[in-house]
Structure formats: structure tokens, C-alpha cells
Amino acid sequence: MTRVSDTREAATSSSSSSSSRQEGPGGLWDSVKKATFVIGSGILFLAAFGNSLTWHLQRFWGASGDFWQDLWTKLYVKFEGHDAALFYFGTMLFPPLAFWVTNGLLLLVDITGKPAFITRYRIQVDKNNPVDPAKLRNALKTVIFNQVVISGSMVVAAYYLMSMIGNPCGPELPTFHRALMELAFFSLTEEIMFYYSHRLFHHPSLYKHFHKQHHEWTAPIGVVSIYAHPLEHMISNMLPVAMGPVLLGSHVTTTTLWYCLALVSTTISHCGYHLPLLPSPEFHDFHHLRFNQCFGVFGVLDRLHGTDTKFRGTKQYERHTLLTSLTPLNESIPDTPKKGQ
Ligand SMILES: [Zn+2]
Numbered sequence: 094m095t096r097v098s099d100t101r102e103a104a105t106s107s108s109s110s111s112s113s114r115q116e117g118p119g120g121l122w123d124s125v126k127k128a129t130f131v132i133g134s135g136i137l138f139l140a141a142f143g144n145s146l147t148w149h150l151q152r153f154w155g156a157s158g159d160f161w162q163d164l165w166t167k168l169y170v171k172f173e174g175h176d177a178a179l180f181y182f183g184t185m186l187f188p189p190l191a192f193w194v195t196n197g198l199l200l201l202v203d204i205t206g207k208p209a210f211i212t213r214y215r216i217q218v219d220k221n222n223p224v225d226p227a228k229l230r231n232a233l234k235t236v237i238f239n240q241v242v243i244s245g246s247m248v249v250a251a252y253y254l255m256s257m258i259g260n261p262c263g264p265e266l267p268t269f270h271r272a273l274m275e276l277a278f279f280s281l282t283e284e285i286m287f288y289y290s291h292r293l294f295h296h297p298s299l300y301k302h303f304h305k306q307h308h309e310w311t312a313p314i315g316v317v318s319i320y321a322h323p324l325e326h327m328i329s330n331m332l333p334v335a336m337g338p339v340l341l342g343s344h345v346t347t348t349t350l351w352y353c354l355a356l357v358s359t360t361i362s363h364c365g366y367h368l369p370l371l372p373s374p375e376f377h378d379f380h381h382l383r384f385n386q387c388f389g390v391f392g393v394l395d396r397l398h399g400t401d402t403k404f405r406g407t408k409q410y411e412r413h414t415l416l417t418s419l420t421p422l423n424e425s426i427p428d429t430p431k432k433g434q
Pocket residue numbers: 307313318363377381
């Protein structure tokens with residue numbers, strides 16, 4: 094997710110060069126440098142992680158040849174003739190697992206307010222310390238409903254649409270490069286569809302009926318990422334993520350990986366902690382704080398449409414970077430005292 098997002102950040106920066114040229118620090122050049130650094134490290138991490146994981150699995154499990162293809166072939170043979178079941182199994186097991194493992198850990202911190210070495214990275218320092226249990230219970234009910242009922246049915250629909258265009262449970266895995274290209278395309282589709290549908294839900298006539306629910310959390314936590322009115326979850330959360338694989342008729346493995354990345358990424362955007370070496374959640378956290386800024390996922394369209402202009406004048410924007418040290422950003426870039434503003 095990181096690497097794709099930053100590709101887009103770079104694209105934004107270059108397309109808005111005229112407005113950014115005067116900005117100095119925090120402007121165009123700075124964005125390009127930051128984006129290049131994160132894209133570079135993202136690609137290196139992915140390649141190194143992929144290679145070493147394959148190496149370890151081959152060594153310990155004694156697999157030969159193409160490890161991932163062999164693994165897929167075994168699964169494919171087990172499910173032979175039951176492609177729909179295989180698709181449902183993949184997309185409804187791994188992405189929710191990734192979501193709940195990540196959110197399980199975050200919830201431990203949110204509920205207990207401990208350990209301090211994590212809570213010191215909290216973005217809105219005085220909020221959710223600890224989280225209100227009744228508010229959390231209420232959110233969890235909606236989250237589970239959205240995941241099981243709404244996402245569950247949309248995955249079935251996605252499978253039938255994808256089967257018309259491609260062969261989502263085909264015997265051959267896509268190549269690594271094909272998968273990377275597809276992930277870049279999915280991210281682009283998500284940015285466009287999420288940005289415009291999200292802005293639409295901010296229209297006063299729609300906001301009060303649908304999107305207000307998601308914004309009950311002015312200081313979000315991870316699990317709140319899919320706390321939304323079911324219609325909003327369908328149109329603004331699921332559709333932008335599901336559309337890319339449908340358009341390309343992608344393989345179930347790429348689709349499952351993408352759903353996992355999308356869920357973990359939105360969890361990080363909402364988690365409320367700006368932790369070292371993780372993508373910065375400042376952008377969407379600011380959206381929850383101020384409502385009328387930062388509508389997109391990666392910020393590309395916000396830059397183009399000028400819906401991040403207030404954000405770019407804030408401390409949160411200065412902190413919107415990959416944290417590479419252990420010092421929390423609200424300590425290294427503290428808020429300006431009220432009087433001086
Ligand atoms: Zn949100």
C-alpha cells in the first residue's frame with residue numbers, strides 16, 4: 094500500500110507544480126523527495142520480504158521449483174470444480190483475518206490506554222485515553238454487520254463479474270510484475286472512486302443521513318475504519334476497492350492480497366497513532382478532526398482540487414511523513430502555543 098500510495102503522491106506533486114512552486118519547505122520538491130524515499134523503501138522491502146519468505150519456506154518445507162505456484166496448485170486441485178467456493182474462502186478468510194489481527198492489537202492499546210511506549214504516539218493526545226467502552230461496543234456491532242453482510246455479499250457479486258472478464262481461480266498464478274502493476278491500478282481506481290464518492294457523502298443532503306455516522310468519531314481508532322452506514326460502506330468503502338479487480342478480471346490471489354492491503358491501510362489511517370515506520374495517518378485523522386479537508390486516500394486528488402489547502406498550513410501536515418526515529422512527532426514538531434498563532 095505504501096509504495097503505491099507514494100507513487101500517487103509523486104504524481105500529485107508533479108501535476109500541481111504551478112501552485113506548489115512558491116511553497117519552499119513542505120512544497121513540491123519536499124513532497125517529491127519524501128515520495129521517492131518511501132516508494133524506494135517500499136519496493137525494496139517488498140522485494141526483500143518476498144524473496145526471503147520464499148527462501149525460508151522452501152528451506153523448511155522442502156518445496157522445490159516455484160514455491161508459490163506449487164502451493165497454489167495444491168489448493169487449486171483441492172477445490173477443483175468449486176471456483177466460487179475457493180474465491181469466497183480466499184477473500185473472506187485472509188482479509189478479515191488481517192483486519193482483526195491488526196485491530197485486535199490496536200484495541201488492546203485503546204481499551205487499556207497502555208503500554209505508554211505506544212500511546213505516546215497518539216495524534217490527538219487527549220482523546221480515547223482510554224476509549225469509551227459503550228461507544229466502542231456500538232461501533233463494533235456495525236463493523237461486524239458491514240463486514241459479514243455487506244462485504245460478504247459484495248464479494249459474491251464481485252466473483253461473478255470477475256468471471257465474465259477473466260478467470261479469477263485459474264490454474265496459473267500471475268507473475269510478480271503483473272501483480273505489482275495490478276496493485277498500482279487498483280490503488281488508482283480506489284483513489285478516484287473513494288475521493289468522489291466520499292465528497293458526495295459530504296453533501297449536506299446526504300451527510301446527515303449517511304456519513305455523519307462515520308464522523309461520530311472525531312478522533313478515530315482503527316476499527317472505526319469500516320464503522321459507517323451500510324449504504325456508505327457499500328458505495329464508498331467496498332466499491333472503490335472491489336472495482337479494480339473486477340475491471341481487470343484479476344486472479345483471486347492478487348485480489349485477496351489487495352483486500353488485505355486495503356483493510357490494513359485504512360486501519361492505519363484511522364488508528365490514531367503515528368507510529369514509526371508505518372504510513373502516516375495524519376491525513377485522514379485530520380479529515381475526522383476538521384470534516385471539510387483531506388477527502389482522498391493518498392491525497393493526490395485533494396491536491397488537484399485544493400481540498401487540502403488548510404491542512405497544508407498545519408502542524409499535522411508537517412508531521413505527515415514517515416516517522417523514522419523513535420521520538421513521537423508531536424514532541425519533535427510540537428503544537429504552536431495558542432497565543433502565538
Ligand atoms: Zn474515516
